[in-house]
Amino acid sequence: MSDSEFTDLLKPHYDDAVNYCRALCSGSSKAEAEDVMQQSLLKAFENFDVLRDKGSFKSWFFQIITRSFYNSVRKPFWSRFVSLNSEEGKVAFQVFEDELFEDNQMLIAALSRISKKERAAILLFEIGGFPIEEITRIQNEKSESTVKSRLSRTRKKLKEFMVMLETENVRMQGFASQRSTNDLYHETSEIIKEIKSIG
């Protein structure tokens, strides 16, 4: 195996893999997501010889990402803060850009509220584009119906969360616009009244 063979096979799936990994790590910091992605890349590269059927590279690589993510969730609390930083003299490698998914904050926030298995299932389906059968294999499930019901449940949950988040957002925006009267004294007294009424 040559290094270029690995990158050649990875190239068509690279964007999907990175987006999958980042969305999978919703609710985690960017550094943690970076660790998961880097570990997956290294693991895949080191074990590339083991993969006999190069045609199944995509599902194999996504499975590695999924397992690395599960392991990162399970790993001890303190070790989550230790990331694979580039050493001096080595090439700096940053997978995620700072403003990644800025336009999709609502979905990311909703994804962070569901369980890791549900998250992996919906992302494998939506971003990875895998069929139910493949997702069943990647998630080590016994039957496809488990995955099907998981997907259905997850979609419902996501929608509910997104509606809830959007409602809250609109309410906060309305609340903020109502109060912006430039009269500090009046605004403060209004807030105090509201707090008292709640209390």
Add this chain to the structure above:
Amino acid sequence: MKPLKSSKKLNPLGENMNLPDAFNQLKNTKHDSSFENLGEWLGQNTSKPKKMKSLYKIAASLTLTALIFIACSIPVQQEEEIGYMIKGYIETEITVDLRTQLADAAAVKLTQLNANTVLHEEEQEIEIVDQAENNFTQSMAEIVLILPDADINLANEKKNSMAAKFDFHSIEVLPIEETVERPFYEAALHNLDIKVGKELSEEQVVERINTFLHENSSSNGRAKISLDEQGNRFVEIAVDLSGDNHQVKRTVERLYNELVPNHAKEMRDNMTKEELMELKQKEIDKAKAKKAQLKEN
């Protein structure tokens, strides 16, 4: 995936809350810039060993095989038991009847049993000044039986049979060992009781038995290996009247023990005082060493 029809209905605000659209937006994010560095980064961070060229692989395999072969062929020395000698002392005169009874007890042929009269000296402290007159020597029959095939159980059985029938002053089973040189792998297999390669020749075994016999007993006979009716090997000890090299090489000290009492006296009379003192000192040292060893045990 088909777009969810209900997704917009669930959204009370009716804005951009379509789930598939949100996922599509997520999916279409590009990461070309990070992919450019990936190859180099992988090369620097991976611990994967580089593949060996096939030529080096063949050379390494050949070298390894040669090393293993050489290591297995290195000769090593191994102690091998080729038989056992039963040696005992009885406080009696040697008679044909005694030999016959002993041979019957041990279930061996008469020729296998070797008997010699020896002077056994009692262990006691003797002053060197009165060395010649204060010896307490006793005439004893030394019985020697050699079993050529290494079987400790058989040797012990024969020893016990003889000990049960006669009142032995002492009787013991001595292993006859021979140092053999074998390749390492043969020695290892031999330890596992798998016999490979050449065993000790008949001549080597006879030579070793004779050496052992002359070193550990007062017999001056020659051992000879014969086969019985069943094809089992046994050792006959033929008395060598002409005298052999071993006898010639014996020290004065050993001769002293082997001579008959009258001859011994004559011998002692002919020795100088210094020779006798030296001889006696040796005897005392030997006795002391034996006593110390017994105490240690």
